[in-house]
Amino acid sequence: MSKIILDRLQEKFGADVLETSSFRGDDVAVVRPSRWREVAEFVKNDPACQCDYFVDLSAVDRCDPNTDDLDMPDRFEVFFIVHSLKKKHRVRVKARVSGEDPRIDSIASVWSGANWQEREAFDMFGVRFEGHPDLRRILMYEEFEGHPLRKEYPANRAQPLVAYRENTFDKLGPFLRDEGMPLNRSVSVDLERTPENPHALDKNN
Amino acid sequence: MADLSSDTRIVGGGESGFVTTRFDALLNWARKYSLFQYPFVTACCGMEFMAAASPRYDLARFGAEAPRFSPRQADVLWVVGTISQRQAPALRRIYEQMTEPKWVIAFGTCASCGGFYDNYATVPGIDKIIPVDVMIPGCPPRPEAVLDGLMLLQKKIGEGDRTPAVLKNTEMPEEHKRSLEQLHQIRLKR
Numbered sequence A: 001m002s003k004i005i006l007d008r009l010q011e012k013f014g015a016d017v018l019e020t021s022s023f024r025g026d027d028v029a030v031v032r033p034s035r036w037r038e039v040a041e042f043v044k045n046d047p048a049c050q051c052d053y054f055v056d057l058s059a060v061d062r063c064d065p066n067t068d069d070l071d072m073p074d075r076f077e078v079f080f081i082v083h084s085l086k087k088k089h090r091v092r093v094k095a096r097v098s099g100e101d102p103r104i105d106s107i108a109s110v111w112s113g114a115n116w117q118e119r120e121a122f123d124m125f126g127v128r129f130e131g132h133p134d135l136r137r138i139l140m141y142e143e144f145e146g147h148p149l150r151k152e153y154p155a156n157r158a159q160p161l162v163a164y165r166e167n168t169f170d171k172l173g174p175f176l177r178d179e180g181m182p183l184n185r186s187v188s189v190d191l192e193r194t195p196e197n198p199h200a201l202d203k204n205n
Numbered sequence B: 001m002a003d004l005s006s007d008t009r010i011v012g013g014g015e016s017g018f019v020t021t022r023f024d025a026l027l028n029w030a031r032k033y034s035l036f037q038y039p040f041v042t043a044c045c046g047m048e049f050m051a052a053a054s055p056r057y058d059l060a061r062f063g064a065e066a067p068r069f070s071p072r073q074a075d076v077l078w079v080v081g082t083i084s085q086r087q088a089p090a091l092r093r094i095y096e097q098m099t100e101p102k103w104v105i106a107f108g109t110c111a112s113c114g115g116f117y118d119n120y121a122t123v124p125g126i127d128k129i130i131p132v133d134v135m136i137p138g139c140p141p142r143p144e145a146v147l148d149g150l151m152l153l154q155k156k157i158g159e160g161d162r163t164p165a166v167l168k169n170t171e172m173p174e175e176h177k178r179s180l181e182q183l184h185q186i187r188l189k190r
Ligand code: SF4
Pocket: B043, B044, B045, B046, B080, B081, B082, B107, B108, B109, B110, B111, B115, B138, B139, B140, B141
């Protein structure tokens, strides 16, 4: 690949393009978050880039909750991937925002496809996209607290909308003979829940 | 009539014979062979449900033929696939809309216990939300397992047993093994 987009970006934004790299035709540019929206408009409208097709936008949580400061300045890496149908090239642009107050400009007005992707990144990571027309959660529900893909969120902490029923049993076994029967079923069931038999089931369940 | 309980007696014989039984036994016998189903299909298990319901495996053989897409008309709720926390209120509502008597089958590992989704998004088994009668493990379960689960439900209906049951691996009865063997031999000879 000819890295046209990376060259054009460096020409136009100079030191605000912090890093570039290219791996097997995948061009990546890391830019300063303050120029995010301008960069997006540029790669869309520049005659040499013409990235008219929006592919993806999301975020990455780069911190290690055990060793890193959760408020570290470059914690969340927001990226978008865009493609040019005319020039047949694509680019990934990234920007790093702080963990303390992750904010970045919305690019939903540049590519309208970014609208829902930004809502997802907000939902999962809590990155605020300024100027987004309707920044609400998209996958989780309004009652959900926190942002589940942040590293400090415990992976199996559920926030049920419907209160769980009681006396449900642990299905990881070991199974008792009453919890399933072979095809020629003839087992009659003893359902007392005793200390030796903690998995036994409630008849009224 | 063989499946009616021991309360059933055939009295008399010939053309004038008649049968006595307990009313609830008769009712349960009738119910278990006319299950109207409501498929609540949310994920990949749905493919296997389609296979089980379509002619090759043919759920209809067990009287569970007619799917009803209104829970008010259904007897069995098939919960087929992963239930997310966000979907839980909908599932609960559907269950509440069904009229008594009603039964629930958890189809697949996800519906039974959350499967490999031990995370913020998935309900760890629909029995956390609604009462379940039969859980069919498998990711997805084979149609044979599904039919076995349905037969287990029928047996439970016949007995009036409302305890949740996990379908276990099924041993093939000896005579079936033998007849399969014979079939195989016949094929080989052709
Ligand atoms: S049990 Fe397996 S096949 Fe069924 S819904 Fe879950 S992941 Fe999909």
